[in-house]
Amino acid sequence: MRYHYKSQLNARKRRHLRVRARVSGTAERPRLNVFRSSAHMYAQLIDDVQGHTLVAASTLEPVVAERIESEKNSKTDRAKIVGALIGERAKALGIEAVVFDRGGFRYHGRVQAVAEGARGAGLKF
Secondary structure, eight states, X not given: OHHHHHHHHHHHHXXXXXXXXXXXXXXXXXXXXXXXXXXXXXXXXXXXXXXXXXXXXXXXXXXHHHHOOSTTOOHHHHHHHHHHHHHHHHHHTTXXXXXXXXXXXXXXXXHHHHHHHHHHTTOBO
16 A cells, blocks of 8 residues: 555646646736645745745645634635635735635645635635
8 A cells, every 4th residue: 555655646746747837826817826744735925936935825724714604614624715815815905806725635625625715705816
């Protein structure tokens, strides 16, 4: 099993490099990077020209824990909250549009939920 996981990880990294070859963020339209671990979701807006992270959000933040209505929220629900939170923080900085970087993950499930939450907060992809 150990070797199978390593090949999966390498395959995701290769897919991410292919995505990154086409996707780049600027100050006006930063890159919305998403990372999905087995338990948490992380999202950040990155200006690739300057090499700076402008805004970040994750399920580890206490703000996300406050927004969870009940104890039985799924990981997908928490991912949507992270997307909404990063959208709100981006709007506070005056960012209207972003470029979506799925990080080598398939666009479904939690990754899609982050995108929908950000769109719901007013970000344009």
